[in-house]
Amino acid sequence: MPQWNFCPRCGRQLVWREKDDGRLRPTCLNCRYTHYANPALAVGVLLTDEQNRVCLILRGEEPRKGYWGLPAGFMEGDETAEEGAVRECQEETGLNVELEGLYQAFSYQHSDHNTSGVLLVYRARIVSGTPRAGTDTVDVKFVAVDEIEVEMLAFHTHREALEKWRGGLV
Numbered sequence: 001m002p003q004w005n006f007c008p009r010c011g012r013q014l015v016w017r018e019k020d021d022g023r024l025r026p027t028c029l030n031c032r033y034t035h036y037a038n039p040a041l042a043v044g045v046l047l048t049d050e051q052n053r054v055c056l057i058l059r060g061e062e063p064r065k066g067y068w069g070l071p072a073g074f075m076e077g078d079e080t081a082e083e084g085a086v087r088e089c090q091e092e093t094g095l096n097v098e099l100e101g102l103y104q105a106f107s108y109q110h111s112d113h114n115t116s117g118v119l120l121v122y123r124a125r126i127v128s129g130t131p132r133a134g135t136d137t138v139d140v141k142f143v144a145v146d147e148i149e150v151e152m153l154a155f156h157t158h159r160e161a162l163e164k165w166r167g168g169l170v
């Protein structure tokens, strides 16, 4: 369980209290603030080129540094999911892309950290730019479907997305 020690509203110490739904949640006894640990929302792209190769980025930061993944990251509070997917791709690959619709939503859960989230993967095509490593990434490549090294993929959600894509090609 993550520790939420102090109330973000009034600064008093939070205590664990059982709520009406039966769950224990960090609660402020002073101002009645309740902390809800809501799941994270990540956005990414399944970006293919004219040869129908898929864009992968080599992660330069933890978690899963040194593993490959789809261009993806967490959505910011001041953008739409679509804007986030385009932004993450631009930051990580140097490519400006246009989205072609939602590919699929992939759910994940880390039982050891008691966290969960959803990754929205969009189909995308390149509008402009040259592939280059960007923030948090150290390499960018386009790989053919039979060149994907599944064991070198960072996250199971990315693996699921690529396996679905591969399954649709054969």
Ligand SMILES: [Zn+2]
Residues within 6 Å of the ligand: 007, 008, 009, 010, 011, 012, 028, 029, 030, 031, 032, 033
């Ligand atoms: Zn408070």
